[in-house]
Amino acid sequence: MAEPLPFMTITALSKAIASKALSPVELTQTLLDRVDQYDGVTNAFIEVTAELALKAARKAESEVMNGLSRGPLHGIPVGLKDIIDLAGYRTTAHSHQLIDNWVKEDAVVTAKLKEAGAIILGKLSTHEFAMGGPSFDLPFPPARNPWNREHFSGGSSSGSGAAVAAGFMPAALGTDTGGSIRLPAAFCGIVGLKPTYGLVSRRGVLPLSQSLDHIGPMTWTVEDNALLLDVLAGHDPLDPASADRPYVSASAGIHGGVKGLRVAYLPSLGAEAGASDEVMKGVAHVAETLKSLGAIVEEVTLPPLMDFASCGNMILSSEAFAIHEPNIRQRPEKYGEILRDRLFLAGFVHASDYVHAMKMRGELVATVAKVMRTYDVIICASAATPAPKIKEMPKFGLYTKPPLTFPFNVTGMPSLSMCCGYSASGLPLAVQIAGHAFEEATVYRVAQAYEATTTWRSRRPDLDAGLKALAA
Amino acid sequence: MSAESTPQSPITIDMKLAEYGLKAGPETLESLKGAVADLQTAAKNICKPRSYLEEPVHALRLWKK
Numbered sequence A: 001m002a003e004p005l006p007f008m009t010i011t012a013l014s015k016a017i018a019s020k021a022l023s024p025v026e027l028t029q030t031l032l033d034r035v036d037q038y039d040g041v042t043n044a045f046i047e048v049t050a051e052l053a054l055k056a057a058r059k060a061e062s063e064v065m066n067g068l069s070r071g072p073l074h075g076i077p078v079g080l081k082d083i084i085d086l087a088g089y090r091t092t093a094h095s096h097q098l099i100d101n102w103v104k105e106d107a108v109v110t111a112k113l114k115e116a117g118a119i120i121l122g123k124l125s126t127h128e129f130a131m132g133g134p135s136f137d138l139p140f141p142p143a144r145n146p147w148n149r150e151h152f153s154g155g156s157s158s159g160s161g162a163a164v165a166a167g168f169m170p171a172a173l174g175t176d177t178g179g180s181i182r183l184p185a186a187f188c189g190i191v192g193l194k195p196t197y198g199l200v201s202r203r204g205v206l207p208l209s210q211s212l213d214h215i216g217p218m219t220w221t222v223e224d225n226a227l228l229l230d231v232l233a234g235h236d237p238l239d240p241a242s243a244d245r246p247y248v249s250a251s252a253g254i255h256g257g258v259k260g261l262r263v264a265y266l267p268s269l270g271a272e273a274g275a276s277d278e279v280m281k282g283v284a285h286v287a288e289t290l291k292s293l294g295a296i297v298e299e300v301t302l303p304p305l306m307d308f309a310s311c312g313n314m315i316l317s318s319e320a321f322a323i324h325e326p327n328i329r330q331r332p333e334k335y336g337e338i339l340r341d342r343l344f345l346a347g348f349v350h351a352s353d354y355v356h357a358m359k360m361r362g363e364l365v366a367t368v369a370k371v372m373r374t375y376d377v378i379i380c381a382s383a384a385t386p387a388p389k390i391k392e393m394p395k396f397g398l399y400t401k402p403p404l405t406f407p408f409n410v411t412g413m414p415s416l417s418m419c420c421g422y423s424a425s426g427l428p429l430a431v432q433i434a435g436h437a438f439e440e441a442t443v444y445r446v447a448q449a450y451e452a453t454t455t456w457r458s459r460r461p462d463l464d465a466g467l468k469a470l471a472a
Numbered sequence B: 001m002s003a004e005s006t007p008q009s010p011i012t013i014d015m016k017l018a019e020y021g022l023k024a025g026p027e028t029l030e031s032l033k034g035a036v037a038d039l040q041t042a043a044k045n046i047c048k049p050r051s052y053l054e055e056p057v058h059a060l061r062l063w064k065k
Helices: A012-018 A022-040 A050-065 A109-114 A156-167 A182-188 A222-232 A267-270 A277-292 A305-330 A337-346 A351-372 A406-411 A440-451 A463-471 B011-022 B025-045
Strands: A046-047 A075-080 A117-126 A171-176 A190-193 A212-220 A262-265 A294-300 A379-381 A415-422 A428-437
Touching: A012 A022, A012 A050, A012 A222, A022 A046, A022 A050, A022 A075, A022 A117, A022 A156, A022 A463, A046 A156, A050 A117, A075 A156, A075 A212, A109 A117, A109 A222, A117 A156, A156 A171, A156 A406, A171 A182, A171 A190, A171 A222, A171 A415, A182 A415, A190 A222, A190 A294, A190 A440, A212 A222, A222 A415, A222 A440, A262 A277, A267 A277, A267 A305, A267 A379, A277 A294, A277 A379, A277 A415, A277 A428, A277 A440, A277 B011, A305 A337, A305 A351, A305 A406, A305 B025, A337 B011, A351 A406, A379 A440, A406 A428, A428 A440, A428 B011, A463 B011, B011 B025
Parallel strands: A075 A117, A075 A171, A262 A294, A262 A379
Antiparallel strands: A046 A117, A171 A212, A190 A212, A190 A415, A379 A428, A415 A428
8 A cells, every 4th residue: 555545546445445454444543533633724524424434434344354345435435515415414505594404314325325335424515505605604614725725625515625635535425516516626636527417316415406406426536436426326216307227337448548539629618718828728738638549639619608607597596596485585694695695696587587598408408419429528628717715706706707517517418527737826727528428438438548647646735734824 | 677687577686685684785785786787698698589399398308218
Protein backbone atom coordinates (compact mmCIF):
# COMPACT_ATOMS: atom_id res chain seq x y z
CA MET A 1 0.00 0.00 0.00
CA ALA A 2 2.12 2.85 -1.32
CA GLU A 3 -0.41 5.66 -0.74
CA PRO A 4 -1.56 6.73 2.74
CA LEU A 5 -5.00 5.21 3.48
CA PRO A 6 -7.01 8.45 3.00
CA PHE A 7 -5.63 8.84 -0.52
CA MET A 8 -6.05 5.28 -1.74
CA THR A 9 -8.62 4.58 -4.44
CA ILE A 10 -11.58 2.24 -3.97
CA THR A 11 -9.92 -0.11 -6.43
CA ALA A 12 -6.77 -0.33 -4.29
CA LEU A 13 -8.60 -0.38 -0.95
CA SER A 14 -10.90 -3.11 -2.17
CA LYS A 15 -7.96 -5.34 -3.13
CA ALA A 16 -6.29 -4.72 0.22
CA ILE A 17 -9.49 -5.54 2.12
CA ALA A 18 -10.23 -8.65 0.05
CA SER A 19 -6.70 -9.95 0.61
CA LYS A 20 -7.09 -9.30 4.36
CA ALA A 21 -4.12 -6.91 4.29
CA LEU A 22 -6.40 -4.09 5.45
CA SER A 23 -9.20 -4.16 8.00
CA PRO A 24 -12.32 -2.06 7.25
CA VAL A 25 -12.23 -1.08 10.94
CA GLU A 26 -8.68 0.32 10.62
CA LEU A 27 -9.67 2.16 7.44
CA THR A 28 -12.83 3.62 8.95
CA GLN A 29 -11.10 4.71 12.15
CA THR A 30 -8.27 6.34 10.14
CA LEU A 31 -10.79 8.35 8.12
CA LEU A 32 -12.82 9.30 11.21
CA ASP A 33 -9.62 10.59 12.83
CA ARG A 34 -8.81 12.58 9.69
CA VAL A 35 -12.29 14.12 9.66
CA ASP A 36 -11.89 15.02 13.32
CA GLN A 37 -8.54 16.67 12.64
CA TYR A 38 -9.34 18.55 9.44
CA ASP A 39 -13.05 19.08 8.86
CA GLY A 40 -12.81 22.52 10.43
CA VAL A 41 -11.08 23.48 7.18
CA THR A 42 -13.87 22.29 4.89
CA ASN A 43 -17.11 22.04 6.93
CA ALA A 44 -17.91 19.10 4.68
CA PHE A 45 -19.92 17.23 7.34
CA ILE A 46 -23.29 17.99 8.84
CA GLU A 47 -23.11 14.84 10.92
CA VAL A 48 -20.39 12.24 11.34
CA THR A 49 -22.08 8.85 11.82
CA ALA A 50 -19.11 7.35 13.68
CA GLU A 51 -21.03 4.76 15.71
CA LEU A 52 -22.93 3.46 12.69
CA ALA A 53 -19.76 3.44 10.60
CA LEU A 54 -17.68 1.49 13.10
CA LYS A 55 -20.48 -1.04 13.60
CA ALA A 56 -20.71 -1.56 9.83
CA ALA A 57 -16.92 -1.76 9.58
CA ARG A 58 -16.77 -4.50 12.23
CA LYS A 59 -19.48 -6.41 10.35
CA ALA A 60 -17.59 -6.04 7.06
CA GLU A 61 -14.39 -7.18 8.72
CA SER A 62 -16.10 -10.26 10.12
CA GLU A 63 -17.66 -11.08 6.75
CA VAL A 64 -14.35 -10.75 4.92
CA MET A 65 -12.57 -12.88 7.50
CA ASN A 66 -15.26 -15.52 7.00
CA GLY A 67 -14.80 -15.52 3.23
CA LEU A 68 -17.90 -13.52 2.27
CA SER A 69 -17.39 -10.89 -0.44
CA ARG A 70 -20.00 -8.27 -1.26
CA GLY A 71 -18.01 -6.79 -4.14
CA PRO A 72 -15.70 -3.82 -4.60
CA LEU A 73 -17.48 -1.54 -2.09
CA HIS A 74 -17.24 -4.07 0.74
CA GLY A 75 -15.73 -2.22 3.69
CA ILE A 76 -15.43 1.10 1.80
CA PRO A 77 -16.51 4.30 3.64
CA VAL A 78 -18.81 6.67 1.74
CA GLY A 79 -20.75 9.85 2.54
CA LEU A 80 -24.26 11.02 1.69
CA LYS A 81 -25.36 14.50 0.71
CA ASP A 82 -27.80 15.53 3.41
CA ILE A 83 -30.89 15.34 1.24
CA ILE A 84 -30.46 11.53 0.99
CA ASP A 85 -32.20 9.50 3.70
CA LEU A 86 -30.26 7.36 6.15
CA ALA A 87 -32.46 5.40 8.56
CA GLY A 88 -32.15 6.54 12.16
CA TYR A 89 -30.63 9.93 11.27
CA ARG A 90 -31.90 13.35 10.28
CA THR A 91 -32.17 14.52 6.69
CA THR A 92 -31.88 18.26 7.23
CA ALA A 93 -31.30 19.60 3.70
CA HIS A 94 -28.95 22.01 5.56
CA SER A 95 -32.07 23.93 6.60
CA HIS A 96 -33.89 25.09 9.71
CA GLN A 97 -37.04 23.87 7.95
CA LEU A 98 -36.02 20.21 8.48
CA ILE A 99 -33.83 20.46 11.54
CA ASP A 100 -35.86 17.71 13.29
CA ASN A 101 -36.55 15.56 10.22
CA TRP A 102 -35.64 12.15 11.59
CA VAL A 103 -36.14 9.42 9.01
CA LYS A 104 -36.97 5.75 9.51
CA GLU A 105 -36.05 4.27 6.13
CA ASP A 106 -33.01 4.37 3.93
CA ALA A 107 -33.21 5.92 0.48
CA VAL A 108 -32.94 3.30 -2.26
CA VAL A 109 -29.36 4.40 -3.01
CA THR A 110 -28.43 4.20 0.68
CA ALA A 111 -29.87 0.69 0.92
CA LYS A 112 -27.95 -0.34 -2.20
CA LEU A 113 -24.69 0.97 -0.74
CA LYS A 114 -25.27 -0.90 2.53
CA GLU A 115 -26.14 -4.10 0.67
CA ALA A 116 -22.86 -3.74 -1.25
CA GLY A 117 -21.03 -3.58 2.08
CA ALA A 118 -20.24 0.15 2.00
CA ILE A 119 -19.86 2.00 5.30
CA ILE A 120 -21.82 5.23 5.75
CA LEU A 121 -19.41 7.73 7.29
CA GLY A 122 -21.72 10.72 7.54
CA LYS A 123 -24.20 13.22 6.16
CA LEU A 124 -22.60 15.94 4.09
CA SER A 125 -23.20 19.65 3.58
CA THR A 126 -25.43 20.84 0.77
CA HIS A 127 -26.81 24.13 -0.39
CA GLU A 128 -30.14 24.56 1.36
CA PHE A 129 -32.57 22.08 -0.26
CA ALA A 130 -30.00 21.78 -3.08
CA MET A 131 -31.14 25.17 -4.39
CA GLY A 132 -29.72 27.82 -2.07
CA GLY A 133 -26.19 29.12 -2.25
CA PRO A 134 -23.25 29.01 0.12
CA SER A 135 -25.14 30.63 3.02
CA PHE A 136 -24.04 31.87 6.41
CA ASP A 137 -27.50 32.05 8.02
CA LEU A 138 -28.25 28.32 8.15
CA PRO A 139 -27.93 25.86 11.05
CA PHE A 140 -24.58 24.61 9.67
CA PRO A 141 -21.75 26.54 8.00
CA PRO A 142 -21.24 26.25 4.23
CA ALA A 143 -18.68 23.80 2.91
CA ARG A 144 -15.33 25.29 1.91
CA ASN A 145 -13.01 24.34 -0.91
CA PRO A 146 -10.18 22.15 0.46
CA TRP A 147 -7.75 23.57 -2.11
CA ASN A 148 -8.28 27.04 -0.63
CA ARG A 149 -10.92 27.55 2.01
CA GLU A 150 -11.58 31.13 0.92
CA HIS A 151 -13.03 29.64 -2.25
CA PHE A 152 -16.36 28.07 -3.08
CA SER A 153 -16.49 24.25 -3.16
CA GLY A 154 -19.24 24.32 -5.78
CA GLY A 155 -22.74 23.17 -5.17
CA SER A 156 -25.12 22.06 -4.30
CA SER A 157 -23.33 18.79 -3.38
CA SER A 158 -20.78 21.03 -1.71
CA GLY A 159 -19.79 18.76 1.18
CA SER A 160 -19.53 15.70 -1.09
CA GLY A 161 -17.04 17.45 -3.37
CA ALA A 162 -15.00 18.82 -0.48
CA ALA A 163 -14.97 15.54 1.47
CA VAL A 164 -13.70 13.40 -1.40
CA ALA A 165 -11.00 15.90 -2.41
CA ALA A 166 -9.91 16.25 1.23
CA GLY A 167 -9.40 12.50 1.56
CA PHE A 168 -12.13 12.07 4.17
CA MET A 169 -13.66 9.27 2.11
CA PRO A 170 -13.00 7.75 -1.30
CA ALA A 171 -16.57 8.29 -2.50
CA ALA A 172 -19.73 10.24 -1.81
CA LEU A 173 -23.17 10.60 -3.30
CA GLY A 174 -24.44 13.86 -4.70
CA THR A 175 -27.50 15.02 -6.57
CA ASP A 176 -27.60 17.10 -9.75
CA THR A 177 -30.48 19.23 -11.01
CA GLY A 178 -28.53 21.91 -12.91
CA GLY A 179 -24.95 20.83 -12.22
CA SER A 180 -24.88 20.06 -8.50
CA ILE A 181 -22.66 16.99 -8.86
CA ARG A 182 -20.46 18.26 -11.69
CA LEU A 183 -19.81 21.77 -10.35
CA PRO A 184 -18.43 20.67 -6.97
CA ALA A 185 -16.54 17.93 -8.81
CA ALA A 186 -15.05 20.63 -11.06
CA PHE A 187 -14.18 23.08 -8.29
CA CYS A 188 -12.79 20.40 -5.98
CA GLY A 189 -10.87 18.54 -8.70
CA ILE A 190 -12.66 15.20 -8.44
CA VAL A 191 -14.79 13.01 -10.71
CA GLY A 192 -18.57 13.46 -10.63
CA LEU A 193 -21.14 11.77 -12.82
CA LYS A 194 -24.68 12.85 -13.47
CA PRO A 195 -26.14 9.63 -14.85
CA THR A 196 -28.87 9.39 -17.48
CA TYR A 197 -32.25 10.57 -16.22
CA GLY A 198 -34.01 7.49 -14.89
CA LEU A 199 -30.94 5.30 -14.35
CA VAL A 200 -30.66 5.76 -10.56
CA SER A 201 -33.69 5.70 -8.26
CA ARG A 202 -34.51 8.94 -6.48
CA ARG A 203 -36.80 7.39 -3.87
CA GLY A 204 -35.86 8.56 -0.39
CA VAL A 205 -34.09 11.66 -1.66
CA LEU A 206 -35.63 15.10 -1.14
CA PRO A 207 -36.80 16.39 -4.52
CA LEU A 208 -35.87 19.75 -6.00
CA SER A 209 -37.22 19.51 -9.55
CA GLN A 210 -38.68 16.15 -10.49
CA SER A 211 -37.95 16.25 -14.19
CA LEU A 212 -34.36 17.46 -13.74
CA ASP A 213 -33.19 15.65 -10.57
CA HIS A 214 -30.47 13.00 -10.78
CA ILE A 215 -28.40 11.15 -8.16
CA GLY A 216 -24.84 10.11 -8.86
CA PRO A 217 -21.37 9.18 -7.63
CA MET A 218 -18.48 11.50 -6.72
CA THR A 219 -15.02 9.98 -6.42
CA TRP A 220 -11.32 10.74 -6.82
CA THR A 221 -10.84 8.58 -9.93
CA VAL A 222 -12.86 7.59 -12.98
CA GLU A 223 -12.68 3.86 -12.31
CA ASP A 224 -13.93 4.31 -8.74
CA ASN A 225 -16.83 6.34 -10.08
CA ALA A 226 -17.87 3.55 -12.43
CA LEU A 227 -17.66 0.98 -9.62
CA LEU A 228 -20.06 3.08 -7.58
CA LEU A 229 -22.49 3.58 -10.46
CA ASP A 230 -22.62 -0.19 -10.97
CA VAL A 231 -24.01 -0.46 -7.43
CA LEU A 232 -26.42 2.49 -7.66
CA ALA A 233 -28.00 1.86 -11.07
CA GLY A 234 -31.12 -0.19 -11.63
CA HIS A 235 -34.86 -0.06 -12.06
CA ASP A 236 -37.06 1.00 -9.16
CA PRO A 237 -40.75 0.37 -9.87
CA LEU A 238 -41.70 2.86 -7.16
CA ASP A 239 -39.83 5.77 -8.77
CA PRO A 240 -42.04 6.86 -11.68
CA ALA A 241 -39.05 8.20 -13.61
CA SER A 242 -37.02 5.02 -13.23
CA ALA A 243 -36.10 3.35 -16.52
CA ASP A 244 -37.18 -0.27 -16.82
CA ARG A 245 -34.35 -1.57 -18.93
CA PRO A 246 -31.35 -3.87 -18.47
CA TYR A 247 -28.25 -2.21 -17.02
CA VAL A 248 -24.91 -2.69 -18.74
CA SER A 249 -21.94 -2.52 -16.36
CA ALA A 250 -20.21 0.85 -16.60
CA SER A 251 -16.93 -0.43 -15.22
CA ALA A 252 -16.49 -3.64 -17.23
CA GLY A 253 -15.05 -2.08 -20.42
CA ILE A 254 -13.54 0.99 -18.86
CA HIS A 255 -10.00 0.29 -20.07
CA GLY A 256 -11.12 -0.20 -23.68
CA GLY A 257 -9.48 2.98 -24.94
CA VAL A 258 -10.83 5.56 -27.38
CA LYS A 259 -9.43 4.38 -30.70
CA GLY A 260 -12.06 5.02 -33.36
CA LEU A 261 -14.51 6.74 -30.99
CA ARG A 262 -16.05 9.94 -32.36
CA VAL A 263 -15.69 12.94 -30.07
CA ALA A 264 -17.65 16.17 -30.54
CA TYR A 265 -15.53 19.03 -29.20
CA LEU A 266 -17.66 21.98 -28.08
CA PRO A 267 -15.45 24.99 -27.33
CA SER A 268 -18.33 27.38 -28.08
CA LEU A 269 -20.06 26.50 -24.80
CA GLY A 270 -17.13 27.81 -22.74
CA ALA A 271 -16.65 30.77 -25.08
CA GLU A 272 -20.33 31.78 -24.70
CA ALA A 273 -19.88 31.82 -20.94
CA GLY A 274 -16.67 33.86 -21.14
CA ALA A 275 -14.53 30.98 -19.89
CA SER A 276 -11.01 31.82 -18.77
CA ASP A 277 -8.01 31.08 -20.98
CA GLU A 278 -6.87 28.46 -18.49
CA VAL A 279 -10.17 26.61 -18.78
CA MET A 280 -10.30 26.87 -22.57
CA LYS A 281 -6.71 25.62 -22.88
CA GLY A 282 -7.36 22.80 -20.43
CA VAL A 283 -10.33 21.51 -22.43
CA ALA A 284 -8.47 21.97 -25.73
CA HIS A 285 -5.68 19.84 -24.29
CA VAL A 286 -8.18 17.08 -23.51
CA ALA A 287 -9.36 17.20 -27.15
CA GLU A 288 -5.77 16.96 -28.40
CA THR A 289 -4.99 14.12 -26.01
CA LEU A 290 -8.00 12.08 -27.12
CA LYS A 291 -7.01 12.66 -30.74
CA SER A 292 -3.49 11.45 -30.01
CA LEU A 293 -5.03 8.30 -28.46
CA GLY A 294 -6.87 7.49 -31.68
CA ALA A 295 -10.24 9.21 -31.26
CA ILE A 296 -11.77 11.17 -34.13
CA VAL A 297 -12.25 14.66 -32.73
CA GLU A 298 -14.34 17.27 -34.54
CA GLU A 299 -15.56 20.68 -33.49
CA VAL A 300 -19.35 21.07 -33.23
CA THR A 301 -21.89 23.62 -32.03
CA LEU A 302 -25.14 23.20 -30.12
CA PRO A 303 -28.01 25.64 -29.53
CA PRO A 304 -26.95 28.63 -27.39
CA LEU A 305 -26.32 28.03 -23.70
CA MET A 306 -28.95 30.67 -22.91
CA ASP A 307 -31.62 28.54 -24.60
CA PHE A 308 -30.82 25.63 -22.31
CA ALA A 309 -30.60 27.99 -19.34
CA SER A 310 -33.90 29.78 -20.00
CA CYS A 311 -35.67 26.48 -20.55
CA GLY A 312 -34.03 24.65 -17.65
CA ASN A 313 -34.45 27.46 -15.16
CA MET A 314 -38.14 27.89 -15.92
CA ILE A 315 -38.66 24.18 -15.31
CA LEU A 316 -36.47 24.07 -12.21
CA SER A 317 -38.08 27.18 -10.71
CA SER A 318 -41.62 25.97 -11.36
CA GLU A 319 -41.09 22.46 -10.06
CA ALA A 320 -39.18 23.68 -6.99
CA PHE A 321 -41.84 26.27 -6.24
CA ALA A 322 -44.53 23.59 -6.38
CA ILE A 323 -42.65 21.72 -3.65
CA HIS A 324 -41.79 24.70 -1.45
CA GLU A 325 -44.87 26.92 -1.84
CA PRO A 326 -46.53 25.83 1.43
CA ASN A 327 -43.37 26.62 3.41
CA ILE A 328 -42.63 29.89 1.62
CA ARG A 329 -46.16 31.01 2.49
CA GLN A 330 -46.39 29.62 6.01
CA ARG A 331 -42.88 29.80 7.48
CA PRO A 332 -40.55 31.71 5.18
CA GLU A 333 -38.39 32.71 8.16
CA LYS A 334 -37.13 29.12 8.40
CA TYR A 335 -35.35 29.45 5.06
CA GLY A 336 -31.99 31.14 4.66
CA GLU A 337 -32.08 34.41 2.77
CA ILE A 338 -30.63 33.09 -0.49
CA LEU A 339 -33.09 30.22 -0.95
CA ARG A 340 -36.03 32.26 0.29
CA ASP A 341 -35.36 34.97 -2.31
CA ARG A 342 -34.75 32.42 -5.07
CA LEU A 343 -38.06 30.73 -4.25
CA PHE A 344 -39.73 34.11 -4.11
CA LEU A 345 -38.44 34.78 -7.63
CA ALA A 346 -39.75 31.40 -8.76
CA GLY A 347 -43.23 32.59 -7.82
CA PHE A 348 -43.09 34.92 -10.84
CA VAL A 349 -42.96 32.09 -13.37
CA HIS A 350 -46.28 31.68 -15.17
CA ALA A 351 -47.90 28.34 -15.91
CA SER A 352 -47.60 29.13 -19.63
CA ASP A 353 -43.85 29.71 -19.20
CA TYR A 354 -43.55 26.21 -17.78
CA VAL A 355 -45.49 24.65 -20.65
CA HIS A 356 -43.40 26.54 -23.21
CA ALA A 357 -40.25 25.46 -21.41
CA MET A 358 -41.28 21.80 -21.56
CA LYS A 359 -42.03 22.11 -25.26
CA MET A 360 -38.72 23.84 -25.84
CA ARG A 361 -37.06 21.04 -23.91
CA GLY A 362 -38.37 18.58 -26.47
CA GLU A 363 -36.87 20.71 -29.25
CA LEU A 364 -33.50 20.91 -27.50
CA VAL A 365 -33.45 17.15 -26.85
CA ALA A 366 -34.14 16.54 -30.54
CA THR A 367 -31.48 19.01 -31.71
CA VAL A 368 -28.78 17.52 -29.50
CA ALA A 369 -29.82 14.00 -30.49
CA LYS A 370 -29.35 14.97 -34.14
CA VAL A 371 -25.78 16.12 -33.44
CA MET A 372 -25.13 12.98 -31.41
CA ARG A 373 -26.08 10.71 -34.33
CA THR A 374 -22.54 11.22 -35.58
CA TYR A 375 -20.67 11.18 -32.25
CA ASP A 376 -20.13 8.99 -29.21
CA VAL A 377 -19.44 11.78 -26.72
CA ILE A 378 -19.32 15.57 -26.38
CA ILE A 379 -16.49 17.29 -24.54
CA CYS A 380 -16.69 20.84 -23.20
CA ALA A 381 -15.80 22.89 -20.13
CA SER A 382 -17.48 22.04 -16.83
CA ALA A 383 -17.27 25.57 -15.46
CA ALA A 384 -16.17 28.89 -16.93
CA THR A 385 -13.54 29.52 -14.26
CA PRO A 386 -11.83 27.78 -11.37
CA ALA A 387 -13.67 28.05 -8.03
CA PRO A 388 -14.61 31.67 -7.24
CA LYS A 389 -14.29 33.11 -3.74
CA ILE A 390 -17.09 31.91 -1.49
CA LYS A 391 -18.06 35.41 -0.40
CA GLU A 392 -18.39 36.60 -3.99
CA MET A 393 -21.12 34.16 -4.99
CA PRO A 394 -24.19 36.04 -6.28
CA LYS A 395 -27.68 35.39 -4.93
CA PHE A 396 -29.16 35.44 -8.42
CA GLY A 397 -27.41 34.67 -11.67
CA LEU A 398 -28.85 31.44 -13.01
CA TYR A 399 -30.47 33.39 -15.85
CA THR A 400 -27.52 35.63 -16.66
CA LYS A 401 -24.54 33.39 -15.85
CA PRO A 402 -25.91 29.87 -16.23
CA PRO A 403 -23.80 26.84 -15.39
CA LEU A 404 -22.25 25.02 -18.35
CA THR A 405 -23.63 21.80 -16.90
CA PHE A 406 -27.28 22.73 -17.42
CA PRO A 407 -27.67 21.53 -21.04
CA PHE A 408 -27.28 17.91 -19.99
CA ASN A 409 -29.91 18.16 -17.26
CA VAL A 410 -32.29 19.52 -19.86
CA THR A 411 -31.52 16.65 -22.26
CA GLY A 412 -31.17 13.98 -19.56
CA MET A 413 -27.91 12.68 -21.09
CA PRO A 414 -25.15 11.31 -18.84
CA SER A 415 -22.40 13.81 -18.16
CA LEU A 416 -19.19 13.50 -16.17
CA SER A 417 -16.88 16.20 -14.84
CA MET A 418 -13.21 15.50 -14.18
CA CYS A 419 -10.01 17.39 -13.48
CA CYS A 420 -8.07 18.59 -16.56
CA GLY A 421 -5.34 20.58 -14.83
CA TYR A 422 -4.79 23.34 -12.32
CA SER A 423 -4.89 27.13 -12.53
CA ALA A 424 -1.87 29.30 -11.80
CA SER A 425 -3.39 29.82 -8.35
CA GLY A 426 -3.48 26.06 -7.74
CA LEU A 427 -7.21 25.51 -8.16
CA PRO A 428 -8.57 22.62 -10.26
CA LEU A 429 -9.82 23.05 -13.84
CA ALA A 430 -12.37 20.66 -15.28
CA VAL A 431 -13.71 19.11 -18.46
CA GLN A 432 -17.17 17.71 -19.01
CA ILE A 433 -17.78 14.53 -21.02
CA ALA A 434 -21.39 13.84 -22.06
CA GLY A 435 -22.70 10.77 -23.85
CA HIS A 436 -25.77 9.07 -25.25
CA ALA A 437 -28.58 8.18 -22.86
CA PHE A 438 -27.74 5.01 -20.93
CA GLU A 439 -24.25 4.82 -22.42
CA GLU A 440 -22.34 5.75 -19.29
CA ALA A 441 -19.84 3.01 -20.16
CA THR A 442 -18.63 5.03 -23.18
CA VAL A 443 -18.36 8.21 -21.12
CA TYR A 444 -16.22 6.36 -18.58
CA ARG A 445 -14.03 4.83 -21.30
CA VAL A 446 -13.20 8.27 -22.65
CA ALA A 447 -12.66 9.71 -19.17
CA GLN A 448 -10.46 6.80 -18.13
CA ALA A 449 -8.34 7.04 -21.28
CA TYR A 450 -7.71 10.74 -20.62
CA GLU A 451 -7.07 10.32 -16.87
CA ALA A 452 -4.49 7.61 -17.55
CA THR A 453 -2.38 10.08 -19.56
CA THR A 454 -2.22 12.72 -16.81
CA THR A 455 -0.59 13.21 -13.43
CA TRP A 456 -3.48 15.26 -12.02
CA ARG A 457 -4.43 12.49 -9.57
CA SER A 458 -1.10 12.75 -7.78
CA ARG A 459 -1.93 16.15 -6.23
CA ARG A 460 -4.07 16.63 -3.12
CA PRO A 461 -5.16 19.72 -1.18
CA ASP A 462 -2.86 20.82 1.65
CA LEU A 463 -5.18 20.68 4.65
CA ASP A 464 -2.45 21.74 7.07
CA ALA A 465 -2.23 25.02 5.15
CA GLY A 466 -6.02 25.19 5.50
CA LEU A 467 -5.73 24.75 9.27
CA LYS A 468 -3.17 27.56 9.42
CA ALA A 469 -5.44 29.82 7.38
CA LEU A 470 -8.30 28.98 9.72
CA ALA A 471 -6.22 29.86 12.77
CA ALA A 472 -4.93 33.12 11.29
CA MET B 1 -45.96 46.05 -19.32
CA SER B 2 -44.23 46.52 -16.01
CA ALA B 3 -40.52 45.75 -15.71
CA GLU B 4 -41.50 43.70 -12.70
CA SER B 5 -43.70 41.25 -14.54
CA THR B 6 -43.60 38.64 -17.25
CA PRO B 7 -45.77 39.49 -20.27
CA GLN B 8 -48.85 37.53 -19.27
CA SER B 9 -49.99 39.52 -16.24
CA PRO B 10 -48.73 42.47 -14.23
CA ILE B 11 -47.58 40.74 -11.06
CA THR B 12 -45.39 43.18 -9.14
CA ILE B 13 -42.80 42.45 -6.51
CA ASP B 14 -44.83 44.43 -3.98
CA MET B 15 -47.90 42.32 -4.73
CA LYS B 16 -45.96 39.10 -4.28
CA LEU B 17 -44.30 40.26 -1.08
CA ALA B 18 -47.68 41.18 0.34
CA GLU B 19 -49.17 37.87 -0.78
CA TYR B 20 -46.49 35.93 1.10
CA GLY B 21 -46.37 38.29 4.07
CA LEU B 22 -42.69 39.00 3.41
CA LYS B 23 -40.74 42.19 3.88
CA ALA B 24 -37.68 43.10 1.81
CA GLY B 25 -35.05 45.73 2.51
CA PRO B 26 -34.08 48.23 -0.21
CA GLU B 27 -31.02 46.20 -1.24
CA THR B 28 -32.98 42.94 -1.57
CA LEU B 29 -35.76 44.76 -3.41
CA GLU B 30 -33.28 46.14 -5.92
CA SER B 31 -31.69 42.73 -6.57
CA LEU B 32 -35.14 41.14 -6.87
CA LYS B 33 -36.12 43.72 -9.48
CA GLY B 34 -33.03 42.81 -11.50
CA ALA B 35 -33.70 39.10 -11.13
CA VAL B 36 -37.34 39.46 -12.20
CA ALA B 37 -36.17 41.37 -15.28
CA ASP B 38 -33.78 38.50 -16.09
CA LEU B 39 -36.63 36.05 -15.63
CA GLN B 40 -38.75 38.11 -18.01
CA THR B 41 -36.00 37.97 -20.64
CA ALA B 42 -35.78 34.20 -20.24
CA ALA B 43 -39.57 33.90 -20.58
CA LYS B 44 -39.45 35.87 -23.83
CA ASN B 45 -36.73 33.52 -25.06
CA ILE B 46 -38.85 30.41 -24.59
CA CYS B 47 -42.37 31.63 -25.37
CA LYS B 48 -42.68 31.17 -29.14
CA PRO B 49 -45.57 29.89 -31.25
CA ARG B 50 -45.39 26.12 -31.38
CA SER B 51 -47.56 23.43 -32.92
CA TYR B 52 -50.05 21.61 -30.73
CA LEU B 53 -48.26 18.45 -31.81
CA GLU B 54 -45.12 19.57 -29.98
CA GLU B 55 -46.52 18.29 -26.73
CA PRO B 56 -44.37 18.76 -23.68
CA VAL B 57 -44.71 15.67 -21.57
CA HIS B 58 -42.65 13.14 -23.47
CA ALA B 59 -39.45 15.13 -23.77
CA LEU B 60 -37.58 12.69 -21.58
CA ARG B 61 -38.86 9.39 -22.95
CA LEU B 62 -35.32 8.23 -23.60
CA TRP B 63 -35.90 4.55 -23.25
CA LYS B 64 -38.10 1.92 -24.88
CA LYS B 65 -39.43 -1.24 -23.31
